[in-house]
Amino acid sequence: MRAETVVTDRRWRAGSTRRPHGRHRRLLVSIVGLAALLLAAQPAPAQTEAAWADVELGSGSFTAFRVPSPAITSCTFNPNVVGLLSSYTVVYTIPAGYTINYAYSSSAAFTSPTVISPTSTSGTTTVTSTFSLGLLGGLLGSNVYVGARLTLPSTSWSSPYRLVNGTSNALGTSGNCAIVP
Known part of the structure; x- marks a missing residue:
């Protein structure tokens, strides 16, 4: 004789491939509950005040x-005997408060x-500078740019160079000094 099994749980029947999931549900409910507790334990971010608009306006301008x-x-051009110690003399006008540099x-x-x-030789705003050609420059002749x-x-902070072009012939007996535009 064969005894029949009466199933009171409708989710599972003898011979069925479905199995009860009660343990799984309890585990899932426990995990979700634990996560909710952990999130509730976190402090809320502090409130801040941020102003992203300002009614004040300003304007300005500048020049470099x-x-x-x-x-x-x-x-x-200042010639000398047989070109020895020939030189150029340049006179500059400068505003007060600056240093003059040469090259x-x-x-x-x-x-x-x-x-x-x-x-x-410096005056208030006038500077007179003498540039020597040197011994060989005066004897052999030269072409030099002085700035x-x-x-x-x-x-x-410096200004651009202003140039003069000085030339002299061999033996330094004659020469020329021209302002470069």
């Missing part, structure tokens, strides 16, 4: 400062000039 270049008022180059491009310190620029003291 530019160091002025020295003005060249004259340039003269020379054999090229009008003046890309890598050699800085020099000539003999200068002057102004620097604002206690800064590295």
Whole structure:
């Protein structure tokens, strides 16, 4: 004889492939509950006040400062006996409060000039500078570009160089000094 099994749980029947999921549901409910407790234990972020609009308006303008270049008022060639110690004298007009710096180059491009310190006589706004050709420059003749620029003291701000072109013949008996535009 065969006994029949009466099933009171409708979810499972003998011979059925379905199995009760009560344990799984209890585990899932426990995990969700634990996650809710952990999230509730976190403090809420602090409130902040942020203003992203302001009713005040402002406007302004500015101009960049530019160091002025020295003005060249004259340039003269000074010959000497057989070219010994021939020189150029250049007179500059500069605004008060600036330092004047000099350099020379054999090229009008003046890309890598050699800085020099000539003999200068300074008036209030007039500077007279003498540039010697040296012994060989006076004897052999020369073609040199001399530049002057102004620097604002206690800064590295400088004006562009203003140039003169000095030429002399062999033996330095004659020459010319011209302001480069």
